[in-house]
Amino acid sequence: MDVPPDLPAKETTIKVQAAVTTAEGSGFHLRTLELDEPRSDEVRVAIKAAGICHTDLLFADMRKQDGAPAVFGHEGAGVVEAVGASVAGVRPGDRVLISFDSCGACTRCVRGEPYYCDRFAALNFAGHRSDGSTSLRLDRQAVGSHFFGQSSHASHANVRARTLVPLADDVPFEVAAPLACGVMTGAGAVLNVIHPDPLSRMAIIGLGGVGLSAVMAAALAGVSPIAIDPVAARRDLAVELGAGIALDPTSESFEEDLASAGGIDSAFDTSGRQEVVSTLFGALNPGAEMVLVAAPMPPVMSFDVRQIIGGRRVRGLTMGEAIPQQFVPSLIEQWRAGRFPVERLVTTFDLKDADAAVAAMRRHEVIKPILTHD
Secondary structure, three states, rough: OOOOHHHHHHHHEEEEEEEOOOOOOOOOOEEEEEEOOOOOOOEEEEEEEEEEOOHHHHHEEEEEEEEEEEEEEOOOEEEEEEOOOOOOOOOOOOOEEEEOOOOOOOHHHHOOHHOOOOHHHHHHHHHHOOOOOOOOEEEEEEEOOOOOHOOOOOOOOEEEEEEEEEEOOOOOOOHHHHHOOHHHHHHHHHHHHHOOOOOOEEEEOOOOHHHHHHHHHHHOOOOOOOOOOHHHHHHHHHHHHHOOEEOOOOOOOOHHHHHHOOOEEEEEOOOOOHHHHHHHHHHHHEEEEEEEEOOOOOOOOOOHHHHHHHHOEEEEOOOHHOOOOHHHHHHHHHHOOOOOHHHHHEEEEEEHHHHHHHHHHHHHOEEEEEEEEO
16 A cells, blocks of 8 residues: 655545554554545545454555554444545435445456456555545554545545445445455355355355355355355354354364265355365365455465366455445345344454454454444
8 A cells, every 4th residue: 555645635535433554463442534525526534343354464564664643443333424526316314325436448347347447556556546545644644544445444435426336224334344244255256156056065164254255145046055164163153054064174173074074066155265265175076166355474385286277266256246336235135134144253343442343353252343433
């Protein structure tokens, strides 16, 4: 996340609270920042809930050692406070979810694939708008913002209107927030990419927010997947959410237990762990597919070519290959019907307690921490 040089003070700003990181490993510190008025194509949202995702932590840990401040967060939900002059269809008071940004004009966007937008990296990871500006400042110093088009670990965020998903009054913000990325990615991997049928056998590696969302989505498709994770509490929850069996990849009997489960027709990895992925890939039936969403560091993974020659395939995906304005409402309908209990993944923390939320997440005490702000 690059940060532009210090900017002159703007004539119209508001004071906001944000969880700010200033350098690699510095953690998150509640600070009062200045937020510009929204531009003509932007909307200011009062953030009521925002998820913490591993991607937030990855980029926070990659901060340059230059002390440049930045605000992360890309699973925001809240209430519209102000609307830019060219924005249509959105009004102050609207309840909204904020998802990833896309240009809307490239070939992939026009084809209905905004998750593979030609400018995805520039719009979501650069830490500023397309013109290099930021909307946040600390003592006149530019603050890295617009992470995933939002930087929602804050009380307010300026976002482009095309990132918004309307929320009905009955959807709690803390339930909606993780749908913007983690839940959408896991559920989308199953429902938009893998398309399992009830007779197929599927395995899901890693039972964090993404993996457990995949378990719930598999249950919607009539599949009871094999759930794999070293944390016993997460394996137990996976079974409650629809997994047929749950296996510990650190167990000495893991490969034997996996073999006894029968051949696997598809696998979804959220862990990025070579040893587990290799074992699962070897257990795939000929012609089966391994879908990857997590990248190890360094981002390299190897596969036995002899197994690939047997018709086994490897592919990746971004954002569950979902269009948020279409896919999120479908998940909310399943949640209303009691078939997609996202709330079971959620633990709320106050915005000022972001470091405590991250610590609990890293200790595997919570699955999806949500920062809330009144």
